[in-house]
Amino acid sequence: MSGGEISSRTLQIFFLIIGRRLTGRMAAVDDLQFEEFGNAATSLTANPDATTVNIEDPGETPKHQPGSPRGSGREEDDELLGNDDSDKTELLAGQKKSSPFWTFEYYQTFFDVDTYQVFDRIKGSLLPIPGKNFVRLYIRSNPDLYGPFWICATLVFAIAISGNLSNFLIHLGEKTYHYVPEFRKVSIAATIIYAYAWLVPLALWGFLMWRNSKVMNIVSYSFLEIVCVYGYSLFIYIPTAILWIIPQKAVRWILVMIALGISGSLLAMTFWPAVREDNRRVALATIVTIVLLHMLLSVGCLAYFFDAPEMDHLPTTTATPNQTVAAAKSS
Amino acid sequence: MAEAEESPGDPGTASPRPLVSLGSATKGTEGLSDISISQDIPVEGEITIPMRSRIREFDSSTLNESVRNTIMRDLKAVGKKFMHVLYPRKSNTLLRDWDLWGPLILCVTLALMLQRDSADSEKDGGPQFAEVFVIVWFGAVTITLNSKLLGGNISFFQSLCVLGYCILPLTVAMLICRLVLLADPGPVNFMVRLFVVIVMFAWSIVASTAFLADSQPPNRRALAVYPVFLFYFVISWMILTFTPQ
Numbered sequence: 001m002s003g004g005e006i007s008s009r010t011l012q013i014f015f016l017i018i019g020r021r022l023t024g025r026m027a028a029v030d031d032l033q034f035e036e037f038g039n040a041a042t043s044l045t046a047n048p049d050a051t052t053v054n055i056e057d058p059g060e061t062p063k064h065q066p067g068s069p070r071g072s073g074r075e076e077d078d079e080l081l082g083n084d085d086s087d088k089t090e091l092l093a094g095q096k097k098s099s100p101f102w103t104f105e106y107y108q109t110f111f112d113v114d115t116y117q118v119f120d121r122i123k124g125s126l127l128p129i130p131g132k133n134f135v136r137l138y139i140r141s142n143p144d145l146y147g148p149f150w151i152c153a154t155l156v157f158a159i160a161i162s163g164n165l166s167n168f169l170i171h172l173g174e175k176t177y178h179y180v181p182e183f184r185k186v187s188i189a190a191t192i193i194y195a196y197a198w199l200v201p202l203a204l205w206g207f208l209m210w211r212n213s214k215v216m217n218i219v220s221y222s223f224l225e226i227v228c229v230y231g232y233s234l235f236i237y238i239p240t241a242i243l244w245i246i247p248q249k250a251v252r253w254i255l256v257m258i259a260l261g262i263s264g265s266l267l268a269m270t271f272w273p274a275v276r277e278d279n280r281r282v283a284l285a286t287i288v289t290i291v292l293l294h295m296l297l298s299v300g301c302l303a304y305f306f307d308a309p310e311m312d313h314l315p316t317t318t319a320t321p322n323q324t325v326a327a328a329k330s331s
Numbered sequence: 332m333a334e335a336e337e338s339p340g341d342p343g344t345a346s347p348r349p350l351v352s353l354g355s356a357t358k359g360t361e362g363l364s365d366i367s368i369s370q371d372i373p374v375e376g377e378i379t380i381p382m383r384s385r386i387r388e389f390d391s392s393t394l395n396e397s398v399r400n401t402i403m404r405d406l407k408a409v410g411k412k413f414m415h416v417l418y419p420r421k422s423n424t425l426l427r428d429w430d431l432w433g434p435l436i437l438c439v440t441l442a443l444m445l446q447r448d449s450a451d452s453e454k455d456g457g458p459q460f461a462e463v464f465v466i467v468w469f470g471a472v473t474i475t476l477n478s479k480l481l482g483g484n485i486s487f488f489q490s491l492c493v494l495g496y497c498i499l500p501l502t503v504a505m506l507i508c509r510l511v512l513l514a515d516p517g518p519v520n521f522m523v524r525l526f527v528v529i530v531m532f533a534w535s536i537v538a539s540t541a542f543l544a545d546s547q548p549p550n551r552r553a554l555a556v557y558p559v560f561l562f563y564f565v566i567s568w569m570i571l572t573f574t575p576q
Contacts, residue, residue, distance in 0.1 A: 104479075111480040114550045146481070150558060157565055164572070181572040183458040 110145040110224070118147055125232040128266040134232070135225050135270055143224040148231020152197045155234055158241040159193075160186040163305030166245040170307055185305060196297050197234060201226040204271075204290070211278055219273045229270050233263040237298065244302065247309035256298055264291045409433045416496045419538040426489045426542060434495020437502050438467045441566075444505050445573055457573060466565065471495060474558045478547065481555055485546035494559070497539040501563065504531035505570050512575055524571060532567040536560060 099106040121138045128134070164182055171177040205223045212220055221229075240259040244252055268287050275283040393401065409432050415422060442463035458466075475490040483490075508524045539559050547555045 108480050108482065111477075111482075113554070115553045116550075118554060146477070146554060150477075150561075153558075154561060157561065157568075161568055179572075179574055181457045181569070181574070183462060183569075 110143070112142060113144040113146055117142070118144075121147060121228075121232050122235050125235050125266055126262065128262060128269055130269060133270060133273065134229060134266060135221060140225070143222070143228045145224070145227070148197060148227050151231050151235050151238070152193050155238055155241065156186065156190045156193050158238050159301055159305050160189045162241045162245050166247060167307050169245065170247050170309055189301075189305065192297075192301070193234075196293075197230050198227065200293060201230050207286070208274055211275065211282070215278050217274060217277045221274060229267065233266050233294075236263050237301075240298075241301075244306055249309055252302060252306070252309075256302060260291075260295055260298055264294050267291065267294065405430075405432060409436070412496055413499055416499050416538050419541040426485070426493065429489045429492035431488070431492060431495065434471075434492065434498070437495060437498045438464060441467070441498065441502050441505060444509060445569055458569060463569065466569075467495075467498065470562045470565070474562055477558055478543070478555045481551050482548060483546045483555060485543065490543065490546075493539055493542045494562070497535045497542075497563075498566065500531040500534040500538070501528075501566050501570060504528050504567075505573075508570060508573065509575075512573075528567050528571045532563055535563045539563075 099109075117138075124132075124134055124138050160182075163185065167182075168179055171179075201223065205221070205226050208217075208220060211217065236259045240255050243255055246252070267290050271290060272283075272287060275286045408428065408430060412430075412433055442460045445458060445463050446460040447457040471491050471494040474494060475487055478485065478490060479487065504527050507527050511520060511523055511527075514520060536559065540556055543559065544552055544556060
């Protein structure tokens, strides 16, 4: 929406500039302030060179569009976006996604990571430090799809296998228990995890884009970056799922708290700068919803895939006299 | 001097004529079709097609040979590749002449042995035949796509071939587990099966990385090998947790 408006307006400005040059007028910088363009004027006059860049690729990803209006007064956000030169050189030097989307090379740009980069991103997701923004430090240069996809795949199998193993260990002594591999749970786990890791970022991105059109936010993330953050934030659940095999309720809930603390704080610290400009209530509601959904995922997985450990304390001996009494009554 | 003859088949004569007759250019309407190379240059010699004898042999022999010969030839190729998987050396046989018969045979065998009995289908149990089949084939396709997206220079079917053939140790493990399960159940039974599955899992990983690791640039090798590890781990888990109904 806003992308189409801005690109059409840049086209109008371009033709106006050409027209003025043809008529021999000097195109002074002041001429670029056109009164009829209301809200786009601030971002365009702050960065007059941005017109030529936008025309080359009007369908560019939204992260480049809010530009970097000078004089924002927040140094942290200037650091976040890099200074203007580095943004421009990045834009002009290498348009990464230049292949059309039906070629194989287009998708190869999402897998352009080395081993040490993936490890660095995983380490960054495990240690969220309040000063450092995960996206700026690790992902802004190069969002990838390798991490989110394979972390989700590993998590699916970790949850299914650990759940199966923990149920087996809990019911180990019982004579009436017949072990089944419960293969159907793998498909259920896969649906849940992949839906969470892809649909929630889509909804969040749509929401942030909508708020961006109303309130000019300084920081905005592209869809790929949001998917990356969510994917890497799920990494902490892999060791958590393995440790959930321990059949103690207290241990499991402590693990839930720790995992939620780490990944929830990672998500909150990443998305707080994106909603900070907004209405206070909307910003808080967004962050609370993000953390709440995350908690729902972890508690839901714990409840569904892992049986409660108290079951092994149910005495089977008291069950059988009841059954025999019931059988005697019915006969 | 307008030599506008159209005489392509003339043998070489000794008359000193120009090589290319441009006289037709003055005529205008004939165009370039009237230009002919002069008859001075004799063309002679032999043209031999190098593959000719082989093509002739294939043309007649594979159509007319008996069915037994055809099947034995393909089975020998599959058997040769099985040997390469069981004793993994750095050789290119699996990659060069890839075929998908071996993976199909192995996958069908594994799925037939792993499926649960139809009598218990309403209870949540082990995987169905289709689930094993889908896991093996879609897992192999996903790993291949991942390897190609990371920039590996192996072709799609070569990679499928290698991944499929390296299921052979795990199929052998499945056979052994089924035999062991005929004995009485207990912790010893489980330990034996666990040991066999772990050994065969390690064998599969070693065999497949011997073939696949070279196709990746060295700074991304671990990224390409990890999905292979996950794939064989899942198959090993399905084999280990198989319980006869």
